Amino acid sequence: MSETINNLLIKEAALITGDGKTFVDKVNIGVHGKEIVYIGQEIPSGVTFAHIYEGKGKLVLPGVINIHAHGVIPGAPLFSSASPPLSDSQAKKNLLTHVSQGTTTILNVDGFAHPRLIFQASRACPINLKTAITHHAKAYLAAKNIDSSGLSGQGEEKVEKLVEHFPDIVVAIGEGGSGATLGGGVQDYKFIPEMVKRETGIAIDEYQARKLKEAVLGRKIALNCYDPERVENILKEIGLEDYSSEWALDKISQTVLPPYRVALEAVEEGAGLAKEYNLPFIAHTAASSMAKVEEIAWLGSLLVAGHCNHPSFDTEEGIALIKRLRKQGVIIDISTFNTLDSKEREKELAFFFAILEPGLVDVVSTNYGGGNHSPILKVLELAVEQKVITLPEAISLVTRNPSRAIPLLATGRGVIVRGAIADLVIVDRYRISRVEAVVIEGKPWRRK
Numbered sequence: 004m005s006e007t008i009n010n011l012l013i014k015e016a017a018l019i020t021g022d023g024k025t026f027v028d029k030v031n032i033g034v035h036g037k038e039i040v041y042i043g044q045e046i047p048s049g050v051t052f053a054h055i056y057e058g059k060g061k062l063v064l065p066g067v068i069n070i071h072a073h074g075v076i077p078g079a080p081l082f083s084s085a086s087p088p089l090s091d092s093q094a095k096k097n098l099l100t101h102v103s104q105g106t107t108t109i110l111n112v113d114g115f116a117h118p119r120l121i122f123q124a125s126r127a128c129p130i131n132l133k134t135a136i137t138h139h140a141k142a143y144l145a146a147k148n149i150d151s152s153g154l155s156g157q158g159e160e161k162v163e164k165l166v167e168h169f170p171d172i173v174v175a176i177g178e179g180g181s182g183a184t185l186g187g188g189v190q191d192y193k194f195i196p197e198m199v200k201r202e203t204g205i206a207i208d209e210y211q212a213r214k215l216k217e218a219v220l221g222r223k224i225a226l227n228c229y230d231p232e233r234v235e236n237i238l239k240e241i242g243l244e245d246y247s248s249e250w251a252l253d254k255i256s257q258t259v260l261p262p263y264r265v266a267l268e269a270v271e272e273g274a275g276l277a278k279e280y281n282l283p284f285i286a287h288t289a290a291s292s293m294a295k296v297e298e299i300a301w302l303g304s305l306l307v308a309g310h311c312n313h314p315s316f317d318t319e320e321g322i323a324l325i326k327r328l329r330k331q332g333v334i335i336d337i338s339t340f341n342t343l344d345s346k347e348r349e350k351e352l353a354f355f356f357a358i359l360e361p362g363l364v365d366v367v368s369t370n371y372g373g374g375n376h377s378p379i380l381k382v383l384e385l386a387v388e389q390k391v392i393t394l395p396e397a398i399s400l401v402t403r404n405p406s407r408a409i410p411l412l413a414t415g416r417g418v419i420v421r422g423a424i425a426d427l428v429i430v431d432r433y434r435i436s437r438v439e440a441v442v443i444e445g446k447p448w449r450r451k
């Protein structure tokens with residue numbers, strides 16, 4: 004009888020399968036081709052392995068599936084504002100950063116990316132890469148009301164056509180709205196500071212921009228929140244004492260409001276398309292969009308409420324919203340943002356954990372964090388250390404659960420069982436954020 008040769012054996016490692024419960028202390032995992040072919044206590048006889056990985060002191064997890072990432076596709080316009088793409092090298096760097104942190108599947112939610120770009124990006128990097136799209140009339144209009152320069156004169160595409168032509172790449176509709184069009188984070192770190200710099204020559208940071216914006220329009224973006232006295236005080240505090248509260252009202256309104264109303268209509272239009280094509284809809288969830296997200300909760304499990312721990316929520320309001328959405332079967336996603344390096348780290352972590360602890364979360368993603376997202380496994384490691392959640396549960400939020408939430412995104416991935424695609428992360432057994440190796444479709448990955 005001729006000998007069978009398999010390509011990889013991970014020997015005597017600990018294993019978390021991704022199902023939310025299973026932890027095996029010591030196991031051997033065999034990989035052949037793209038697949039997991041063996042999981043067991045014995046080393047299979049009659050099989051020779053081309054590569055053997057010593058797993059002592061290591062823990063094997065399914066590759067992380069991240070369903071909310073921006074800025075990872077060379078050439079793709081950013082956000083719902085269709086802002087100019089990052090440089091190709093920056094987008095590639097961002098993508099590789101995700102992989103080096105243990106992510107093997109990404110859903111791009113820069114919805115104006117053409118599926119062709121996703122195809123090209125996935126040829127340059129072995130990661131499983133898919134996209135959500137937002138090529139529909141109201142979404143284009145909202146983008147035009149704030150930026151849209153990233154579209155650079157390309158004709159408008161249609162969801163209908165892209166879904167039909169790229170069924171293996173287009174797996175969701177979205178992101179419906181974003182901080183750029185819905186008065187959120189992208190306004191705070193990009194458009195408002197840019198406007199202030201242009202108008203006054205003074206540089207302000209994202210926290211100062213957010214403060215000013217909220218004094219003018221509130222957290223929920225409404226003109227009746229305008230508080231002249233508070234605005235004056237903030238202007239003084241951030242070095243803009245030469246400017247009046249009326250000036251701030253005027254300028255902030257002109258920056259934030261034009262795309263805002265159309266973006267809410269775009270969310271509704273996107274939800275209708277999601278229903279029509281039976282694809283999940285990724286909705287930007289924040290204080291400014293929460294009413295609209297609730298309105299489309301009739302989508303049930305087709306609705307993924309993205310980054311429900313958005314910093315614009317106060318804790319109680321956010322948790323109450325999540326509970327109402329869950330009652331309708333909506334998928335609850337929370338994001339790591341830039342939490343670990345945020346000036347408001349403790350507050351952001353407390354909110355993240357407050358949602359996680361009572362079991363209100365389905366999926367954890369990164370979002371963008373102004374280009375500096377905190378690694379998923381690092382944030383989950385903290386949650387486990389602080390006994391907010393068990394390790395197997397934490398891992399299922401970034402493996403099995405996202406693969407279920409977006410069915411076409413990660414077929415055959417998300418749990419470690421025989422016959423599954425061998426997307427694996429090997430981490431330090433006692434420190435899951437220490438990624439030792441990443442295996443994608445059976446092949447060890449190396450950062451070039």
Ligand SMILES: [Zn+2]
Nearest residue numbers: 181182287309
């Ligand atoms: Zn968003």
